[in-house]
Amino acid sequence: MNIGQAAKRSGVAAKTIRYYEEIGLIPAAGRTASGYRDYGDAEVETLKFIQKARSLGFSVHDVGDLLTLWRDRDRASADVRRIAQGHVLAVEQKIAALQAIRQTLEGLISRCHGDDRPDCPILEGLAPGCCGDTGQGL
Amino acid sequence: MNIGQAAKRSGVAAKTIRYYEEIGLIPAAGRTASGYRDYGDAEVETLKFIQKARSLGFSVHDVGDLLTLWRDRDRASADVRRIAQGHVLAVEQKIAALQAIRQTLEGLISRCHGDDRPDCPILEGLAPGCCGDTGQGL
DNA sequence: AAGGACCTTCCAGTCACCGGAAGGTCAAGG
DNA sequence: CCTTGACCTTCCGGTGACTGGAAGGTCCTT
Missing domain, CATH: 1.20.5 (Single alpha-helices involved in coiled-coils or other helix-helix interfaces)
Structure with missing residues (x-):
C-alpha cells in the first residue's frame, strides 16, 4: 500500500511518516518500481504503536526506546x-x-x-x- | 545600563532581550556611542512585566497584546x-x-x-x- | 489525451528561544 | 602602554515535532 493508505490506516499523517523515516524512528520503507514508498500491515502496526505512544505524550526519543523494547522479545x-x-x-x-x-x-x-x-x-x-x-x- | 545589567535586574536573559527586540515585542533600545544597547529603569520594568506574563504561560503574542493594553491608560x-x-x-x-x-x-x-x-x-x-x-x- | 488525485524531493516556517563563533569595547592591574 | 578578561555586537545554526507549499513525476479513469 502507498503512504496515503498507510497514513489513513495508522492515523499518522503521510508527512509525519516521511519525517519519522528521515529521523530514523522507522526504517526506510521499501519502494515500488516508480519510487513510491510501499507499506505492509506490519509497518502500519508499528505506526499505530507510535501514534498511541505519541498521543500519551511520549517524546519521539522515548518512542524510539519503546519501539526497540517492543521489538525485543527478551526485554x-x-x-x-x-x-x-x-x-x-x-x-x-x-x-x-x-x-x-x-x-x-x-x-x-x-x-x-x-x-x-x-x-x-x-x-x-x-x-x-x-x-x-x-x-x-x- | 547595558544589556547584562538589564538582564540581571529583569530576570530576562540578555539573549532573550535581543530576541524580543528583534521580533518587535519591545522597541529597539537606545545605543551608546560605541553601539552598546542602553537601558533605563522603564525598560527594565517592561521586561519584568514580560517575564511575569511569560511565567504565567502567556504566549509572546499574548504578551504583546497585554503590553499594548498595559501602556494604554484608557484601555x-x-x-x-x-x-x-x-x-x-x-x-x-x-x-x-x-x-x-x-x-x-x-x-x-x-x-x-x-x-x-x-x-x-x-x-x-x-x-x-x-x-x-x-x-x-x- | 486530459484531468485529478496521488506520489516524490526539497525548502521554509512554526515557537521561543539557546549556543557558539568572530570580532569590537571597556575597565582594571602590572 | 599593554594585557587580560569580562563584557558587548552581529550572524548563523540548532532545538522538537512537525506542517505547508512549490515543482515535478505517476497512476487511474474517462
Missing part, C-alpha cells in the same frame, strides 16, 4: 516500566505547574471587574513596582 | 480579562489532557510487574492487534 518489563514512570513524573510536574498558573490567573481575574473602566488588577498584578509590589513576583 | 479592563480568560481556558484544557494521559499511564504501569520477565502490559497496551485489541485505542 525486561522493568525497562519499559522505567520509561513510563519517568514520563508520568514529567506529566505530573507539568500538571502541577499548570495548576499553579491557573490558580494565579483565576485570582487575578476574579479581582478584575472586566468592564469599560481602565483599572485592571490583572495588569497591576503583572506590573512590577505597582500597587505595593515588592518585586517578589506574583 | 478597558474587559479587554485584559478576555485575554486572561482565554488563556485560563487553554491552561485548563492542557491540564485535562495531561490528567487523562497520567491516568492511562498509571493504569498501564500498575499492571506491569516491572521485573526481568519480558511480558509487559505497557507495551501490550500500546500495541495494536495484540491481546484482544479492538483497534479502538487505549
Whole structure:
C-alpha cells in the first residue's frame, strides 16, 4: 500500500511518516518500481504503536526506546516500566505547574471587574513596582 | 545600563532581550556611542512585566497584546480579562489532557510487574492487534 | 489525451528561544 | 602602554515535532 493508505490506516499523517523515516524512528520503507514508498500491515502496526505512544505524550526519543523494547522479545518489563514512570513524573510536574498558573490567573481575574473602566488588577498584578509590589513576583 | 545589567535586574536573559527586540515585542533600545544597547529603569520594568506574563504561560503574542493594553491608560479592563480568560481556558484544557494521559499511564504501569520477565502490559497496551485489541485505542 | 488525485524531493516556517563563533569595547592591574 | 578578561555586537545554526507549499513525476479513469 502507498503512504496515503498507510497514513489513513495508522492515523499518522503521510508527512509525519516521511519525517519519522528521515529521523530514523522507522526504517526506510521499501519502494515500488516508480519510487513510491510501499507499506505492509506490519509497518502500519508499528505506526499505530507510535501514534498511541505519541498521543500519551511520549517524546519521539522515548518512542524510539519503546519501539526497540517492543521489538525485543527478551526485554525486561522493568525497562519499559522505567520509561513510563519517568514520563508520568514529567506529566505530573507539568500538571502541577499548570495548576499553579491557573490558580494565579483565576485570582487575578476574579479581582478584575472586566468592564469599560481602565483599572485592571490583572495588569497591576503583572506590573512590577505597582500597587505595593515588592518585586517578589506574583 | 547595558544589556547584562538589564538582564540581571529583569530576570530576562540578555539573549532573550535581543530576541524580543528583534521580533518587535519591545522597541529597539537606545545605543551608546560605541553601539552598546542602553537601558533605563522603564525598560527594565517592561521586561519584568514580560517575564511575569511569560511565567504565567502567556504566549509572546499574548504578551504583546497585554503590553499594548498595559501602556494604554484608557484601555478597558474587559479587554485584559478576555485575554486572561482565554488563556485560563487553554491552561485548563492542557491540564485535562495531561490528567487523562497520567491516568492511562498509571493504569498501564500498575499492571506491569516491572521485573526481568519480558511480558509487559505497557507495551501490550500500546500495541495494536495484540491481546484482544479492538483497534479502538487505549 | 486530459484531468485529478496521488506520489516524490526539497525548502521554509512554526515557537521561543539557546549556543557558539568572530570580532569590537571597556575597565582594571602590572 | 599593554594585557587580560569580562563584557558587548552581529550572524548563523540548532532545538522538537512537525506542517505547508512549490515543482515535478505517476497512476487511474474517462
